[in-house]
Amino acid sequence: MSTTRIEVFDDADALSRAVAGELLARLEAAQAGGGSPQVALTGGSIAERIHAALGEAGPRSEVDWGRVVVWWGDERFVAPDSAERNALDARRSFLDRVGVPDAHVHEVAATDTTATVGDAAAAYAEAIREHGSGAFEVVMLGIGPDGHCASLFPGHPALDVADAITVAVRESPKPPPERVSLTFEALNRSRAVWFVASGEEKAEAVARALADDGDLHETPARGVTGLPDVDGSPTEVVWFLDRPAASRL
Numbered sequence: 001m002s003t004t005r006i007e008v009f010d011d012a013d014a015l016s017r018a019v020a021g022e023l024l025a026r027l028e029a030a031q032a033g034g035g036s037p038q039v040a041l042t043g044g045s046i047a048e049r050i051h052a053a054l055g056e057a058g059p060r061s062e063v064d065w066g067r068v069v070v071w072w073g074d075e076r077f078v079a080p081d082s083a084e085r086n087a088l089d090a091r092r093s094f095l096d097r098v099g100v101p102d103a104h105v106h107e108v109a110a111t112d113t114t115a116t117v118g119d120a121a122a123a124y125a126e127a128i129r130e131h132g133s134g135a136f137e138v139v140m141l142g143i144g145p146d147g148h149c150a151s152l153f154p155g156h157p158a159l160d161v162a163d164a165i166t167v168a169v170r171e172s173p174k175p176p177p178e179r180v181s182l183t184f185e186a187l188n189r190s191r192a193v194w195f196v197a198s199g200e201e202k203a204e205a206v207a208r209a210l211a212d213d214g215d216l217h218e219t220p221a222r223g224v225t226g227l228p229d230v231d232g233s234p235t236e237v238v239w240f241l242d243r244p245a246a247s248r249l
């Protein structure tokens with residue numbers, strides 16, 4: 001059974017710095033236990049602030065960046081150098097600054113190497129099967145005003161994909177239209193799920209996601225709860241919010 005923790009911060013800057021600090025501490029702890037933690041990053045505006053905070057604090061931390069493996073919960077199927085790529089910002093602001101080896105940064109294929117978004121989804125699943133460790137240390141997720149997370153959108157058939165760890169998303173309501181997303185099955189293979197949300201426009205979706213009752217088809221963020229437990233300790237779902245995003249709780 002997972003536990004839920006809600007952390008509320010005055011503003012997006014305090015939120016971003018707190019998430020960065022907790023991630024660094026969690027990576028250090030995982031490595032102290034002999035692990036090579038695998039993390040799934042997310043896209044979006046608050047994620048970009050978190051990447052900048054990680055790029056600033058990461059080099060001063062005790063994390064051995066040669067023993068961190070990075071994935072994305074979702075990625076846009078666009079050119080590799082497009083500003084719309086989630087990986088582009090993460091690399092420039094964070095990963096390149098701390099020195100995660102390129103072999104440990106697993107990007108979803110872009111339009112320069114795969115013909116279709118379906119091919120990119122299949123290739124990403126293959127990469128996870130080959131280089132994944134079976135469970136993420138942390139899955140980080142933004143949330144949309146409609147309650148989507150990763151590229152799992154309300155009412156979309158991707159929500160019901162049960163026999164695959166990745167899914168090709170077409171006609172995304174959030175541009176760009178073509179994306180690759182981890183499925184709930186893959187997102188839930190995690191010891192910790194961290195939702196990050198900033199701004200009044202997220203408040204209603206956050207409240208729906210945290211309500212006692214609701215349907216993941218209407219609020220996909222409700223579908224990510226992590227593993228039931230790992231080595232007997234419950235998975236942690238943490239909501240990192242600024243005051244406006246928490247204003248409907």
Ligand code: 6PG
Binds near residue numbers: 045
């Ligand atoms: C994406 C993201 C998406 C994002 C949310 C929140 O590729 O678009 O992964 O799930 O995290 O839409 O984005 P904002 O923080 O920009 O609102």
